[in-house]
Amino acid sequence: MNIHILEQFFRPCNRFVLFISIVLMIVIINPCYAESKVVLIAAKGSGIKSISNRDIRRVFLGLKSSDSELVNKPVINLYDRELYEEFLKNVMHMTEGAYKRKIVKRIFRNGTEEIKEIEMLNELNSHLTSNIGDISFVDNDAVEKMHDIEVVKVLW
C-alpha cells in the first residue's frame, strides 16, 4: 500500500507540482532576503543624487568621484566584518589583502589620504553627519538605527 502511494507521488505530474511548490516557496521567501539589502549612505542633505558602482569603486580606491562633486571621502564600515568582505567582493571586486595593498600603494605613490575605518555604528553616524558628502555602506537594517542619514543607493 505504502509503495503504491510513493509510486503515485513520484509520477511525472506530481513531480511537476513539487517543482512549482519549491519555486513558489523561493518566491515567497525571497522578500525576507530583499529586506537585508546593503546600501550606500550619506548624511541627509548631502545632495548626492546618483553615483554609479564604478564611481563608488573609484572613490573607495582613493580617487576623486567623477560622477558628482558632492561626493567627498569614503569611510570603511568595519561594524560588520562580513559585510565589509561582501562589499569588497561585490563592489571592489577584490580580496581584503588586495584592497589593502592597493590603498597602501596610493598612499605612498600619490600621497592619497588614508581611507578612514570606523568600527562602531554610532561613531559612523556621527562622522557622516559632521562630514557632509562622506559616504559609507551599511546593512539596510542599520539605517533605521541611525539618524539624519539617507540612502544614496542600494548596492545589492
Added chain:
Amino acid sequence: MQKLLAVVFILTILVIYKPATAEIKLNGFGSVAIGTVIEGDEFLADYPKTGIYNDDLSLDPDTTLGLQLSAYFTDKFSLIAQVAVHGASDYDPEIDWLYLNYYLTPGLSVQAGRKRLPLYYYSDYFDVGYAYYWIRPPPDVYTWQITNYNGASLLYETALGQWDTSLNVYFGSEESEDNDLLNLLRNGASVDETWKNMIGIVGMMSNNWLELRLTHMQGLIDRAISGVSVLNDVEQQFLGMSLNLTFDSLLILSEFNNYRQPDNDVEYNAYLLSFGYQIGELTPHITQSGFKQDISALGNDDEQHRTISVGLRWDVADNIAAKIQYDKVIDEGMTVPVMGDSKSISFAVDFVF
C-alpha cells in the same frame, strides 16, 4: 644643490600659504630583513643603494624605515614629504618625496618639488615592501642609479567605461654626487652623475583583472669619473611596459624595459615575469628576471644577469606581512660580472602604519 632648491621652494610656498589650518597625516612603512648568501660570494639585492648580502647574516641590505607626512591645506592643495632611512645607506635619512600637489579639477592635479622618478612599475613605492609580495622588486630590472627627480608633473586620472586610467607627464632633473651604484660598478672610482632635461610620460589603465602601464622618458646625461668628464649632454631614452593580470587567486606580473643611449651605442633590456597564488593569508610566488646589455661596436661593457626567485608572503595582520625568499643569480657578464653567481635566502617583516 637641487634638493636644497626644492626645499627652499616648498618652504617659501608654505610661508606664503600659512598652513596653520592644515590637516596633518603621518603614515609610515618599514621592512626588517635579514639574509645571507648560501652559495657564491655576494648578492646585489638593491642596485640603487648597493645593498649587498654576503656569506654572513646581514640586516642592512633590505632593511628600511620611512615616514610620510601629508599636509592637506584644503581639499585641493596638499604637501607630501617622505623621509626614509636604509640599512644599505648606513641609515642616513634621505628625502624621497617633497612636493606640493594641487587639484586643478577633480581628475587633474599638478605637482612641483621632489618626487620618485617613475621609470619602473614599482618605482614610486620601491621601498614599501608591504605593497608587493617579494622582499624587494627583482634587482635585475631595478638597476637604476638615479631614483628621484626635482621638477614638476601633471597627473590626470579618469574613468573610461570599465577602465580606470591615468596619465602622468613630468619634467625635471637630478644630480648625484658619488653615486653608489656607479661607484660600485667602476670598482670604487668616484662617479658623479646628472640626469637633466628629463621629459617623461606614464600611462596606466586597469580594470578588475588587468593592469597595463606604459612609460617613456628621455633626457640628457652628464657623467664625471674621478672629476674627469666622460659623458656630456648624452641623450638617453627609456621605454617600459608592465602588464599585470589577476584571475581570482592567480597573479601574473610582468615588466619589460628598454634603455638606450643612441649616440653611444649603449642599449640594455630588462624583464621580469612572476606568478603568485593567493591561498588565504599566504601567497607563494615564483619569478624569473633578467638584464642584458651586449658589448657594443664602440666597445662598451657588457652586463648580463638573470635571477630565479621563489618566495612566500604571509599576511600576518592587516598591516604586517612576513616573507621568505630564495634567490638564485646567474651572472653571465664577461667584462662586467656584477657580483658573480649566487644563491641566497632572506627573511623579512614588512609593515605599514
